[in-house]
Amino acid sequence: MAERPEDLNLPNAVITRIIKEALPDGVNISKEARSAISRAASVFVLYATSCANNFAMKGKRKTLNASDVLSAMEEMEFQRFITPLKEALEAYRREQKGKKEASEQKKKDKDKKTDSEEQDRSRDEDNDEDEERIEEEQNEEDEVDN
C-alpha cells in the first residue's frame, strides 16, 4: 500500500454527521471545509498515536494501551477530552465484558462435556490475547464468530 498516512481518511459520512451534530441547526459546511476537517482528524490520530507511543516506550511496553492515549491527550493539551474519554472507556469495557461473558456462556454450553480445567485455561489465554495481540487476528475471530 503506497499510501501516505494522511491519505487514510475516515469515512466522510461519519465525519459529516459528527460535524452537523456539533453545530446548530441550519448551519452548513462546504465540501472543502468538511474534507479539511476529515484530513485534520486523520492527522490528529497520527499525532496522538505517536505521542501515545512515546509513553508506551517510556513504560518499556510494546503495546499501546488506553492510558498511553490519555497521557497523549494531556501532552497535546487536549485535557478537556480526558474526562469524556475516561467515561467512554468505562462504558466500552463494560460492553466488552458483557460480550465476552455472552460468548463464554455459549462456549460453556457447547463444551459442557469437556473437562472444566480446559475451559479455565482457554479463558485465561483469551484475556492475554485481548491485551497483547494485534487486532488483526481478533478481527478475524470476529468474522468467524459472526
Place this chain on the structure above:
Amino acid sequence: MAAAAPAGSGTPREEEGPGGEAGAAQPQAPTSGPGARLSRLPLARVKALVKADPDVTLAGQEAIFVLARAAELFVETIARDAYCCAQQGKRKTLQRRDLDNAIEAVDEFAFLEGTLD
C-alpha cells in the same frame, strides 16, 4: 470473542481497505441496547492509521477505541471553533478559511499547520 459489531460502528465487517467508503456510507442503524454506539468512527480505519506509524509495534483494542473517540471529540471541537469564525462573518456555511482561521487562533491546533494542503 466480540460477536456483535465492535463499538457500535455501522460497518459490520472491518476488513475494508482505506478507500472502502462504500461500506462506511451505510446508515448507522440505531441497533440494540444501551451503549450500542460508543464510537461512530469505524475502529478498523483508526487502526489502519495507527499501524501506519512505523514506530508502533502493537496497539490494544482499548487504545484504538479511545483514539477513535478522541478523534470524534476533536472533530466536534474544531467544527465548533471554526463556526465561531463563520458566525463573525454572519455566514451560515462553514468555509475552508474558517477552519484555517481556527487553526491559527487556537494553540491546540498548531500541530495541524501545514498539514492540510
